[in-house]
Amino acid sequence: MNETLTILQQNLGQALWETFEMVFISGLIGVIFGTIIGLALYYFASPLFSPRPVVNTVVGFIINAIRSFPFLILMVVLIPFAKWVAGDPYTPMGGAVSLTVAAVPFFARLAEGAFAEIDQGVIEAARSTGASFWLIFQEVLFPEALPALIRGIVLTIISLIGYSAMVGTIGAGGIGNLAIQFGYNRYETGVLISVIIILVIIVQVIQWIGDRLAAHFTRA
Amino acid sequence: MSQIEINDVSVTFNQKGRDVKAVQDVSLKIEKGEIYGVVGLSGAGKSTLVRTINGLQRPTTGTVNVAGVDITHANKKILSETRKKIGFIFQNFNLINNRTVAQNIAFALTAGGYPEKQQPEKIDELLGRVGLQDRKDTYPTQLSGGQKQRVGIARALANDPEILLCDEATSALDLETAEEIITILKDINTRLNITIVFITHQLEVAKDLFDRVAVMENGRIVEQTTAYNLFARPQSDMATRLVNRFLTTQLPDDVIHWLANLPGRILTLKYQGDDSLNPIITEIARDTGVEISILQGRIEFIHNQAIGILSVFVTGEPEAVIRAITAFKTKVNSVEVTPK
Incomplete structure (x- = not known):
């Protein structure tokens, strides 16, 4: 028990910070680029805008291809790429690279769905005012899709926290790494359990915040 | 020249490899300031036809002229300019649910290039016209159907349009509320001299509102007449059926x-x-x-x-x-x- 506390005291703060770093960077980039790609997928599929089935199919194919990689394999395949981008692939920054590559197509599909669910009639009404696409995006697509986008962000962050544990096992650090190194390799069951409890709490809190935010932006 | 001229317009949709002719060889001339109705059963092609007037639907063949501009062959910029002169109100109101009443109208004003500083004043004026001044900061979901449609009308009038297109604008409302909306539309028509094109399957609307009316069946116009003659002397089978059911x-x-x-x-x-x-x-x-x-x-x-x-x-x-x-x-x- 004392040993567990000592290990946690010495490593937990650092591990949490590393996990945060990885999830924050990959989540942020994933949401930004995922939204752009999701919007493009929607734009080129919707008969209300500019349907270009070829563009939609090609982009959709690439996204599906990346998403069909089991994350463990994606991570290993991307080690050279992570090295090129972040210098050392076995750091939180290196780990964030493969997480980002996984997050972008994941969130792109969620964003596409969020836009596609908007009532077509509202968009038709917006188009009939003669508004530009940019104005329609700002004033119609974005506010109407926002609650669904927030739920998508929550889902993405929670998935990334899970994946970040996997990145930890190949040495990128983080809370998953802590659990494996001490809890599994050194039979410190106390550390393992503590990490699980912390993860459960973190996920619950994120979900709660996300639900509150989504509800706040829904006026229906 | 008539304000709206629809010349030999056909619209064909390709649905699962099959060609569906929604509108077939329709020609219509609608004059400035009149209230023109298009009646027919659902699926007769009314909605598709009215959408060719503001270019939301491109005709497969034929041309549409609005105020002398051929919008069928117009580029994006001209089409967008024309749309600003055409208000559109919908059966399901189609308001932005996550934006207030005022913001919904501000959207149309911004789209029409109305200076932002003067928007609040214009919004008050528009809401005053439909009797909703006090609901400015309400979200659409808190409004009744009739109130939502009033917001829809205020939004459609934002850019001082010359034409108002109404797609089953009263069909989702109870009769009493529908009559209120009709009264507002009539008032707009007389006061602002806006041409109204109104499509509906409700003959109650036709009798109160329309000056002239076209009857549509299977994508074609089978009869064009005055509102009174539609009821007194329907000529086509379709018109007779519709009128008899009503009368x-x-x-x-x-x-x-x-x-x-x-x-x-x-x-x-x-x-x-x-x-x-x-x-x-x-x-x-x-x-x-x-x-x-x-x-x-x-x-x-x-x-x-x-x-x-x-x-x-x-x-x-x-x-x-x-x-x-x-x-x-x-x-x-x-x-x-x-x-x-």
Whole structure:
């Protein structure tokens, strides 16, 4: 028990910070680029805008291809790429690279769905005012899709926290790494359990915040 | 030149490899300031047709001219400019749910290039016109259907349009609320001289609102006439069906069954409402020797002109009944004999 506390005291703060770093960077980039790609997928599929089935199919194919990689394999395949981008692939920054590559197509599909669910009639009404696409995006697509986008962000962050544990096992650090190194390799069951409890709490809190935010932006 | 000219427009959709002709060879001329109705059953192509007027739907063949501009071949910029001159209101209101009433209208103003600083004043003016000044900061979900449609009208009027397109604008509302909306539209039409194109399957709307009307069936216009003539003298089968469904004083089934066992025929007479039928009925009864009993009747006003509908039961010698029917046919607008 004392040993567990000592290990946690010495490593937990650092591990949490590393996990945060990885999830924050990959989540942020994933949401930004995922939204752009999701919007493009929607734009080129919707008969209300500019349907270009070829563009939609090609982009959709690439996204599906990346998403069909089991994350463990994606991570290993991307080690050279992570090295090129972040210098050392076995750091939180290196780990964030493969997480980002996984997050972008994941969130792109969620964003596409969020836009596609908007009532077509509202968009038709917006188009009939003669508004530009940019104005329609700002004033119609974005506010109407926002609650669904927030739920998508929550889902993405929670998935990334899970994946970040996997990145930890190949040495990128983080809370998953802590659990494996001490809890599994050194039979410190106390550390393992503590990490699980912390993860459960973190996920619950994120979900709660996300639900509150989504509800706040829904006026229906 | 008419304000809206639709020339030989056809719209064909490709649905799962099959060509569906939503609109076929439609030509219409709609004049500035008139309220033009398009009626027909759902699926007749009305919605598709009205969408060709603001370019939301491109015709497969044919052209559409709005205020002298051929919008079928217009580029994006001209199309966008034309749309600002055409307001559109929808059956399901189509307001942005996560934006307030004021923001919904501000959207249309911004789209039309209205300076942001002057928007609040214009929004107040627009909401005043539809009687919703106090609901500026409300979200659409907190409004009733009728209030939502008023916001829809305010939004459609934001850029001082010359034309207002209404797609089943009252169909999702109860009759009383629909009448309020119709009153607002009439008021807008007279005060601002805005041309209104209104499509609907509700004949109640047609009788109160339209100056002229086109009847659509299977993508084609089968009849163009004035609102009064649509009710008084429908020509096409479709118009007759629509009008009869609206005007017929449907007798209770029990009464029809009971009368079916008696010798005689049920007639539905349609006549110019300001003529009195009394002398005619007395005259025909006397001349042909039949007995005529009145089952029920009503009078509808279409643009202040009345149409009377009267159901009568004619009994007597079979030949006398036939003579009576023939006599009625020469005296009233239409005679419908309920088959036995």
